[in-house]
Amino acid sequence: MIATSTMLNGVLLGGLYALYGLGLSLTFGIMRTVNLAHGDIIVLATYLALITTQVLGLTPLMSLAVLVPVMFCIGYGLQRLILNRTLKDGMMPAVIITFGLSFVIQNGLLLGFSADRQVLRQGAIETMGVTLAPGVTIGVFPILTLAVLLVMIFALQAFMGRTLLGRAFRATSDDPATAELMGIDGKRIYGLAMGLSFAIIAVTGVVMGIRSNFSPFDGPARLIFAFEVIIIGGMGSIYGVLAGGLILGIAQTIGGAINPTFFQLAGHLVTLGILVVRPSGLFPETIERD
Amino acid sequence: MALLEVENLSAGYGLFQALRGISLAAEEGETLAIVGANGAGKTTLLRTICGALPAMTGRVSFDGTSIENSSAHQLARLGISMVPEGRKLFPSLTVEDNLIIGSYPKRKGFWTVERVYALFPELVKRRNNRGLDLSGGEQQMVAIGRALMANPRLLLMDEISLGLAPIVVNQIYKSLPEISGHGTSIVLVEQDLNRALSVSNHVYCLLEGHVELSGLSAQMDRQALIDAYFGANA
Ligand SMILES: Nc1ncnc2c1ncn2[C@@H]1O[C@H](COP(=O)(O)OP(=O)(O)OP(=O)(O)O)[C@@H](O)[C@H]1O
Ligand SMILES: [Mg+2]
Numbered sequence: 430m431i432a433t434s435t436m437l438n439g440v441l442l443g444g445l446y447a448l449y450g451l452g453l454s455l456t457f458g459i460m461r462t463v464n465l466a467h468g469d470i471i472v473l474a475t476y477l478a479l480i481t482t483q484v485l486g487l488t489p490l491m492s493l494a495v496l497v498p499v500m501f502c503i504g505y506g507l508q509r510l511i512l513n514r515t516l517k518d519g520m521m522p523a524v525i526i527t528f529g530l531s532f533v534i535q536n537g538l539l540l541g542f543s544a545d546r547q548v549l550r551q552g553a554i555e556t557m558g559v560t561l562a563p564g565v566t567i568g569v570f571p572i573l574t575l576a577v578l579l580v581m582i583f584a585l586q587a588f589m590g591r592t593l594l595g596r597a598f599r600a601t602s603d604d605p606a607t608a609e610l611m612g613i614d615g616k617r618i619y620g621l622a623m624g625l626s627f628a629i630i631a632v633t634g635v636v637m638g639i640r641s642n643f644s645p646f647d648g649p650a651r652l653i654f655a656f657e658v659i660i661i662g663g664m665g666s667i668y669g670v671l672a673g674g675l676i677l678g679i680a681q682t683i684g685g686a687i688n689p690t691f692f693q694l695a696g697h698l699v700t701l702g703i704l705v706v707r708p709s710g711l712f713p714e715t716i717e718r719d
Numbered sequence: 720m721a722l723l724e725v726e727n728l729s730a731g732y733g734l735f736q737a738l739r740g741i742s743l744a745a746e747e748g749e750t751l752a753i754v755g756a757n758g759a760g761k762t763t764l765l766r767t768i769c770g771a772l773p774a775m776t777g778r779v780s781f782d783g784t785s786i787e788n789s790s791a792h793q794l795a796r797l798g799i800s801m802v803p804e805g806r807k808l809f810p811s812l813t814v815e816d817n818l819i820i821g822s823y824p825k826r827k828g829f830w831t832v833e834r835v836y837a838l839f840p841e842l843v844k845r846r847n848n849r850g851l852d853l854s855g856g857e858q859q860m861v862a863i864g865r866a867l868m869a870n871p872r873l874l875l876m877d878e879i880s881l882g883l884a885p886i887v888v889n890q891i892y893k894s895l896p897e898i899s900g901h902g903t904s905i906v907l908v909e910q911d912l913n914r915a916l917s918v919s920n921h922v923y924c925l926l927e928g929h930v931e932l933s934g935l936s937a938q939m940d941r942q943a944l945i946d947a948y949f950g951a952n953a
Contacts, residue, residue: 596819599816602811604807607809608809610771
């Protein structure tokens with residue numbers, strides 16, 4: 430029973446980790462550059478949700494109706510107005526800019542909200558649980574998180590595979606210069622990809638804020654989890670994000686069941702192990718550019 | 720007015736000038752062949768026309784509009800398509816997705832996925848393969864089909880016979896009359912002088928970045944063309 434319960438909790442925790450990884454995987458796969466502010470932007474989205482709930486009197490989940498389009502526009506603007514200007518100089522400028530952005534967000538949030546930990550209140554659903562068997566109870570909200578993740582993964586996969594714009598995303602990832610010859614404006618594609626990533630981050634931030642309390646400095650730890658998910662799952666693979674999240678979540682809960690201090694360590698060790706055995710992850714999809 | 724007019728065009732890489740004052744013109748419906756030795760500037764010329772490389776000086780006009788400052792993705796929407804040297808299929812896309820992405824400029828016209836398959840029937844059984852699983856000839860057919868999917872008014876083709884067996888090259892060249900028959904003008908780079916002459920209305924021979932010789936293909940003196948190709952008169 431304890432084993433079943435550990436596995437189930439690992440899967441549910443993995444759902445949250447996969448959410449952390451999804452937005453990062455998208456931009457990493459298409460732009461081939463790392464957004465080092467990814468974790469802080471998740472936290473920023475959580476605070477924006479906090480403001481939206483307070484000002485408009487919405488529940489956190491309802492605030493997504495405002496937050497998703499707003500975050501999309503912020504991401505699109507960040508890419509088009511700032512990051513796209515540095516494209517011709519390789520991936521390093523974007524890495525440095527997002528590194529700086531990470532500090533700006535952390536300190537901005539500290540100024541605006543203090544270092545006190547905050548929570549998003551969704552109501553009864555936060556603490557509801559279902560008992561599957563004696564001794565095996567799982568939370569309703571973690572199940573909802575997993576469901577939201579699966580819907581986003583399938584939607585993203587369908588978008589990439591079936592639509593003309595999705596194919597343009599993949600073509601740009603493969604070879605941006607040749608994609609231009611097909612009439613594809615790479616800068617616009619990068620803007621849309623960052624916007625989409627920020628829209629996913631909006632959902633991630635709200636889910637995170639409902640599941641646990643948060644403070645302005647929680648971003649870097651989220652970034653680490655997102656990285657580990659991508660390292661395990663493989664660069665550019667949407668289903669790899671699911672696999673990476675679940676493996677990381679299960680590793681942590683098993684580690685924690687053995688000894689509570691092993692919780693995070695177990696996840697790091699599994700990531701390292703996979704990095705050694707399969708450096709490009711379990712399901713790599715992104716093709717090396719020449 | 721010609722569909723494509725290039726006047727005194729110069730272009731290059733950094734300080735290096737690979738094209739020095741090129742002028743040429745292609746009428747609507749025409750096929751124009753560009754020949755020249757390795758490094759003569761043929762690829763640079765096509766890349767400058769299609770907007771992939773900026774012009775240093777000179778003019779390029781397409782259907783009366785100046786396009787020398789336009790980017791490649793804008794020109795694709797105006798109706799200039801490119802079959803790049805080395806084919807450049809998108810490796811993570813299937814054959815069919817490579818064709819579909821060619822329709823991104825959303826230009827209406829004769830060419831559809833089904834009509835590209837009718838032009839190159841061997842691609843049908845390959846439709847779900849990734850581009851790099853194909854033979855060189857099949858890859859070239861996909862690259863041509865992908866460019867056709869934009870229903871271009873002007874199709875630029877860079878060495879479509881490169882590295883292919885003669886029998887495959889023959890088959891690909893047989894498709895050109897059908898392509899121009901549907902209203903597309905063609906500018907084609909070809910190393911093989913006989914093929915270049917037989918398929919084109921006009922031929923231009925480049926030498927070290929300038930036009931050394933040009934004229935009607937049907938009246939071209941072969942020996943003069945060979946001399947120009949090797950720079951015998953330089
Ligand atoms: N990316 C580049 N950077 C610098 N110089 C280049 C570049 N590409 C081509 N060149 C130079 O420009 C000149 C013209 O090259 P180009 O590729 O246009 O020739 P080409 O006629 O297409 O030759 P080939 O028959 O080998 O394809 C050559 O001297 C070449 O070395
Ligand atoms: Mg060339």
